[in-house]
Amino acid sequence: MASLCLLFSTLPVLAQQPKQAKYVVLISIDGLRPDFYLDPSWPTPNLQFLKNNGTYAEGVRGVFPTVTYPSHTTIITGAMPARHGIYYNTIFSDSGSTGTWYRDEKYIQTPTLWDAVHQAGMTSACLSWPVSVGAPIDYNVPESWERGTNINPNVAPAGLWEEIQQNATGKLSYNQMTLNNLAIDENLSRMAAYLLKKYKPNFTTVHIVCVDHAQHETGRSGEEVRKALASADHAVSNILEAVEAAGIADSTAIIVTGDHGFVDINTSFNPNVLLARNGLGGKDWKAMFHSSSGSAFLHLKNKGDVKTLAKVRAIMDSLPASVKRLYRIVEKAELDKIGADPHAAFAIAAIEGVSISGSANGELVRAGRGGTHGFFPEFAHIETGFIAYGAGISNGVVVPKMGLEDIAPVIAHLLGLPFTAPDGVLLPGIIKSQGRRENRPVVNGNINDTK
Incomplete structure (x- = not known):
């Protein structure tokens, strides 16, 4: 052919x-x-x-x-x-x-x-x-x-x-x-x-x-x-x-x-747990990750809240390498280039084998199973x-x-x-x-x- x-x-x-x-x-x-x-x-x-x-x-x-x-x-x-x-x-x-x-x-x-x-x-x-x-x-x-x-x-x-x-x-x-x-x-x-x-x-x-x-x-x-x-x-x-x-x-x-x-899944990463532990989630949330299984998009309650955005980035930067290896940051410019949600501050894209949950409860990282999608293409x-x-x-x-x-x-x-x-x-x-x-x-x- x-x-x-x-x-x-x-x-x-x-x-x-x-x-x-x-x-x-x-x-x-x-x-x-x-x-x-x-x-x-x-x-x-x-x-x-x-x-x-x-x-x-x-x-x-x-x-x-x-x-x-x-x-x-x-x-x-x-x-x-x-x-x-x-x-x-x-x-x-x-x-x-x-x-x-x-x-x-x-x-x-x-x-x-x-x-x-x-x-x-x-x-x-x-x-x-x-x-x-x-x-x-x-x-x-x-x-x-x-x-x-x-x-x-x-x-x-x-x-x-x-x-x-x-x-x-x-x-x-x-x-x-x-x-x-x-x-x-x-x-x-x-x-x-x-x-x-x-x-x-x-x-x-x-x-x-x-x-x-x-x-x-x-x-x-x-x-x-x-x-x-x-x-x-x-x-x-x-x-x-x-x-x-x-x-x-x-x-x-x-x-x-x-x-x-x-993608086959063996691990689940739950970033909203991180936000909840640091006073940014919950009923009066200031920042929230909207999950799409293989990725999650950070939204700010106040779109111009640069202080909260900086705090989220600092929290994520402080994570151990064993956790940070589970995903990569998709910056705003890259989101715009690929035609994704223009309202998100940034996104996290999981590596193969990892899903990202929207849950704010439980452990930050836990075992996963089955398969999913939602990853960066x-x-x-x-x-x-x-x-x-x-x-x-x-x-x-x-x-x-x-x-x-x-x-x-x-x-x-x-x-x-x-x-x-x-x-x-x-x-x-x-x-x-x-x-x-x-x-x-x-x-x-x-x-x-x-x-």
Whole structure:
């Protein structure tokens, strides 16, 4: 297969082209790692078929932090978190870490592909994609379940949830839509299959979730990971079969990607314990680390409180070398360069094997287990994957490296959408017969320099 050599810092953007596919199906497998399709020993015959007959990446660089909600929003916008506004999975407010997830599309501060599809008069469908509640999607089953029930109050339009259960899945219980039951991936793929055959939406987004849960529980290589991966691959096959059954295979592009890789964990570091011991945490907190598992971001109650910031730095500087080796400091300038939360004073990025907890109780360092993500996107294990196949997609192209922000331009070009991905580029070779190229505009300077 031909290898695609790319110079990211000077890569141009394609001019608007006629659409090359009438339909695009975007499948995200949460926790997808490149080795899941590069290594034939994994139980992924469908992913490997798509990879062998299309274009794929050897690695996809994530955003910081490498967690689900910021990552999926970057995929759907082509923007980094600093620009699209979904900085973490959960919202950090003036009162501290809220535990409230960014579920509503209203939090996204940049245009999405859903917006562009809607404005172009095309149709869209969404199955459990993060941050999609209230989005301009024609058939929307967002990731928003009422705990302990089978009710998703944000399904739109009215009656769609009942229609799907009647025609695609049968009556669903709450247990069939939870992360610890592989049935959720099967059910989501059946929902997608039904919508593809019934309504033929131009743009379909599907979020497959159990591979992530299995790796959290057992790490990168547990037997539960193999089971979840086989289930995810079968979900992909359900969708591929639906595209065939709908009679749209020749005009459909399939894109499979993920949001982050995974790292095995043996140690947990708890920096809020340090702040609490020094009178900076608690109810009247002055400084707080907002955890994203493989990293944590320091927030000040008073953004201009340089005295507290200096105290935090002095406390961390005084830690023994055995603790300081567990992480590195990501300074404000580096956060700005990579497009992370602009409100954080600095961040700490764990080394491989270490997770960072948000707890302010217990020991500063303790044993860890399982696997996690959220790390700074600077090593291979935290990278995710990308496969493209079908209408408008080149066959036999290998992309050594790309970013999550570079996926939206591919979809926009395939569908002929007048959509600008602020931080992403259309990498040459992915699309068949790419045409005239224009230089990428520099927006907010250093965010684009991360290429």
